[in-house]
Amino acid sequence: MVQVRVAGVALDATEQHVILLKPIGEIEGGGRILPIWIGQQEATSILIAIEGAVVPRPLAHDLMRSLVETLxxxxxxxxxxxxxxxxxxxxxTLSTVLGERIVDARPSDAIALASRVGAPIWVADAVMDEASVPDTVTGADADADGEIETDADTVTAERLDEFKRFLDDVEPEDFGS
Structure with a gap:
């Protein structure tokens, strides 16, 4: 398992929301990043939690936090x-009076809840190996044609092309704080 942090929430070239998870301890602009495409409501909820914004009525993830605490x-x-x-x-993973319990969840919901309660976020090594991409693409990573050289077992050409399109259209302000 690799502990990660939310590096940002942004829109890709097709206006789909994506959360970017970065392993803790890896430098900015280096290492790898895990993009996970999520829904608009989950993206908004995560951003609200990260920014500490106050909402007039509880969102679904605020309700989740409240239920967990009330129990x-x-x-x-x-x-x-x-x-x-x-x-x-x-x-x-919840700690209850009956011991630890593991609840199945969409990653976006789990991350939105973790962002509210300060819980650590982890990613399985196999998931990072399969779905993460280089944090940045440098000249050293490209071949003579400008194509990215990757280990075919860890990053498929299709996912890398998708991420490169995302990088072409992302703006710094899309990442928030």
């Missing part, structure tokens, strides 16, 4: 546990 449980951690056929699966 005397705490969120121990959240995980992006696996990826199957391009779909990411998450888990929320």
């Amino acid at each position: 005397g449980a705490t969120v121990v951690r959240v995980e992006v546990a696996r990826i199957e056929e391009g779909t990411f699966y998450g888990e929320i």
